[in-house]
Amino acid sequence: EVQLLESGGGLVQPGGSLRLSCAASGFTFSKFAMTWVRQAPGKGLEWVSTITGSSGHTYYADSVKGRFSVSRDYSRNTLFLQMDSLRADDTAVYYCAKDLQYSAAAYFFDYWGQGTLVTVSS
Amino acid sequence: IVMTQSPATLSVSPGERAALSCRASQSVSTNLAWYQQKPGQSPRLLIYGASTRAAGLPARFSGSGSGTEFTLTITSLQSEDFAVYYCQEYNNWPSLTFGGGTKVEI
Numbered sequence: 001e002v003q004l005l006e007s008g009g010g011l012v013q014p015g016g017s018l019r020l021s022c023a024a025s026g027f028t029f030s031k032f033a034m035t036w037v038r039q040a041p042g043k044g045l046e047w048v049s050t051i052t053g054s055s056g057h058t059y060y061a062d063s064v065k066g067r068f069s070v071s072r073d074y075s076r077n078t079l080f081l082q083m084d085s086l087r088a089d090d091t092a093v094y095y096c097a098k099d100l101q102y103s104a105a106a107y108f109f110d111y112w113g114q115g116t117l118v119t120v121s122s
Numbered sequence: 123i124v125m126t127q128s129p130a131t132l133s134v135s136p137g138e139r140a141a142l143s144c145r146a147s148q149s150v151s152t153n154l155a156w157y158q159q160k161p162g163q164s165p166r167l168l169i170y171g172a173s174t175r176a177a178g179l180p181a182r183f184s185g186s187g188s189g190t191e192f193t194l195t196i197t198s199l200q201s202e203d204f205a206v207y208y209c210q211e212y213n214n215w216p217s218l219t220f221g222g223g224t225k226v227e228i
Binding site for chain 2: 035037044045046047050059061095097100106107108109110112113114115
């Protein structure tokens with residue numbers, strides 16, 4: 001059974017940093033692209049970042065480029081999102097999501113974690 | 123690319139048919155997915171490739187369209203279908219865009 005379990009969310013002051021984790025199980029982690037999607041309170045979904053499978057190429061939305069960094073630990077089957085220079089408009093539930101397609105990314109997502117809430121406020 | 127979903131809210135009675143619209147500001151071919159999200163839950167993949175149902179999805183859900191105009195149709199709405207539905211284009215990689223969502227309510 002595929003499981004994605006996010007952690008690391010919390011309250012942080014503007015300008016601060018936070019590192020999110022997503023522990024994956026139930027599939028061959030190295031063979032699937034993984035993505036972070038966020039959802040501000042009461043709002044819609046916003047793509048944040050994607051890291052491809054074995055090659056580990058990274059991609060970012062313009063809104064987070066230069067501030068966020070995505071990575072993955074293949075030995076621990078864990079996805080990370082390092083978030084620096086946080087702003088109030090980064091406040092959201094952050095989901096990790098698994099790409100549907102094996103090996104070559106398809107860029108849509110068949111499994112999602114339960115999400116972790118990041119609140120940026122003084 | 124801007125993805126516009128309409129209506130924002132759709133009021134439907136159980137057993138009726140619902141048609142949700144998603145419009146792209148430029149062609150996305152058939153590189154479009156639909157998701158369902160219930161309150162307090164994560165999104166669930168319904169449709170990809172504009173019309174391919176995800177594994178285990180009931181046949182009452184169907185997707186159609188190409189280019190800039192897409193429709194998610196739910197025939198004979200069940201109580202568990204009341205939720206928010208999002209479209210997502212994946213034609214414009216390395217960027218992905220979701221629509222603003224349509225809430226289907228009783």
